[in-house]
Amino acid sequence: MSKLPDSFLWGGAVAAHQLEGAWKEGGKGVSVADVMTGGAHGVPREITDGVIEGKNYPNHEAIDFYHRYKEDIALFAEMGFTCFRTSIAWSRIFPNGDETEPNEEGLKFYDDLFDECLKYGIEPVVTLSHFEMPYHLVTEYGGFRNRKLIDFFVHFARVCFERYQDKVNYWMTFNEINNQANFHEDFAPFTNSGVKYKDGEDRERIMYQAAHYELVASAKAVKIGKEINSDFQIGCMIAMCPIYPSTSHPKDMLMAQKAMQKRYYFTDVHVHGEYPGHMTKYFERKKFHLDITKDDLEILKEGTVDYIGFSYYMSFAISHQQSSEEYDYNESRDIVKNEYIKASDWGWPIDPEGLRYALNWFTDMYRLPLFIVENGFGAIDEFSEDGKIHDDYRIDYLRAHIEQMMKAMNEDGVDLMGYTPWGCIDLVSAGTGEMKKRYGFIYVDKDNEGNGTLDRYRKDSFYWYKEVIASNGEKL
Ligand code: P53
Numbered sequence: 001m002s003k004l005p006d007s008f009l010w011g012g013a014v015a016a017h018q019l020e021g022a023w024k025e026g027g028k029g030v031s032v033a034d035v036m037t038g039g040a041h042g043v044p045r046e047i048t049d050g051v052i053e054g055k056n057y058p059n060h061e062a063i064d065f066y067h068r069y070k071e072d073i074a075l076f077a078e079m080g081f082t083c084f085r086t087s088i089a090w091s092r093i094f095p096n097g098d099e100t101e102p103n104e105e106g107l108k109f110y111d112d113l114f115d116e117c118l119k120y121g122i123e124p125v126v127t128l129s130h131f132e133m134p135y136h137l138v139t140e141y142g143g144f145r146n147r148k149l150i151d152f153f154v155h156f157a158r159v160c161f162e163r164y165q166d167k168v169n170y171w172m173t174f175n176e177i178n179n180q181a182n183f184h185e186d187f188a189p190f191t192n193s194g195v196k197y198k199d200g201e202d203r204e205r206i207m208y209q210a211a212h213y214e215l216v217a218s219a220k221a222v223k224i225g226k227e228i229n230s231d232f233q234i235g236c237m238i239a240m241c242p243i244y245p246s247t248s249h250p251k252d253m254l255m256a257q258k259a260m261q262k263r264y265y266f267t268d269v270h271v272h273g274e275y276p277g278h279m280t281k282y283f284e285r286k287k288f289h290l291d292i293t294k295d296d297l298e299i300l301k302e303g304t305v306d307y308i309g310f311s312y313y314m315s316f317a318i319s320h321q322q323s324s325e326e327y328d329y330n331e332s333r334d335i336v337k338n339e340y341i342k343a344s345d346w347g348w349p350i351d352p353e354g355l356r357y358a359l360n361w362f363t364d365m366y367r368l369p370l371f372i373v374e375n376g377f378g379a380i381d382e383f384s385e386d387g388k389i390h391d392d393y394r395i396d397y398l399r400a401h402i403e404q405m406m407k408a409m410n411e412d413g414v415d416l417m418g419y420t421p422w423g424c425i426d427l428v429s430a431g432t433g434e435m436k437k438r439y440g441f442i443y444v445d446k447d448n449e450g451n452g453t454l455d456r457y458r459k460d461s462f463y464w465y466k467e468v469i470a471s472n473g474e475k476l
Contacts, residue, residue, distance in 0.1 A: 018059065018430060056450065063425065087130035088127075147291065161228045178264060244316070
């Protein structure tokens, strides 16, 4: 297999709320992640009204990265990371989200964290909003259903860009902004946008309105970021689950295409700075009458992204059977099992070729550099009798995906900046709040109930990934 460019970024990815813990330290305010309890596969996390005594909130302590980041970054450096993706917890910088002045202690924490990375030659890759907005913005303003959130986010972004302009080059605005295409469930609208639905509300309209304000906020941030430092690379972040037709029935094909449009129009707005025709027609047909102003449309044009960051875990398959004549996508209803592929213990389909497909699809659609900022295998790890964790299932998953990634680059000519597998150190699952759904190269001794020493251990995948990086992808 031919070589990857020397500039290719190898690393790992995490998000502040899933590993830092220290939820009340350093002046931090309560975030949306702090009011979500632990769930399980098939048991949704409960979103409580504030923090309630006696409930289990796994993100409060997480893996205590806040106090242990030096030890953890040393381990990343040992693996040879050249980049490290994390997020800045918004509520460390603006505890309530609507303050004018930032919290210096929060800013200082990320100065130290980024310095620690740079000490080892590790480039920080930073997401501004990764499922962790200040909870006050939900209770006071209704989250991103409120236009005021644009200014709060942009102010936060400006403060971060100014403060870290000499330390951070790679940025992303909103993590997996398109998860909320699944507005039928409560999880994505809350984690993406701080939106809590009331009974009888038009969930879909509210989602599109919130997403619009986020897209405007993102574009404004991109514009300001480039003014602060023109070298910045600022991307969007999309959860890519390609949707295949379940059969070659033309109606399934059309259903898959319409579903892709609904899940990925967010990328069109980020990249092209305008809504595609299918969306404006859809808004008209549904009579949504969204608050989209002339100024908004201008700012969308002015703040287009430099690259597309995306997560890839799985693909979906879809059938037209349940849908109407118009093929309106309902993610909770229309996704069907793909008989050709297996799934993880959490029911996530495993489809390495889907990554090559996704890389090609993004390239065909948008012609921008791509960055795989999440990919990985959530699994149960156990210590063997020799005291080690032999996570060959994880190695198999990652190897198969890296192979497809390299084919996309070397055979299909895809322009890819880097690869950061998710949860390079075990952390709290976003979807279920569990610890036992582990992704890491590094094991953290902690269970779902919160017991454990928090000690770190290298898994087999740790040594394997180290070789992959050292050989720039040649030794898989
Ligand atoms: P967990 C759904 C589908 C694809 C990616 O997820 C998703 C989700 C939300 O659960 O989230 C991303 O922890 C997200 C991370 C998250 C990771 O995937 O549910 O950006 O915060 O931890 C894995 O197994």
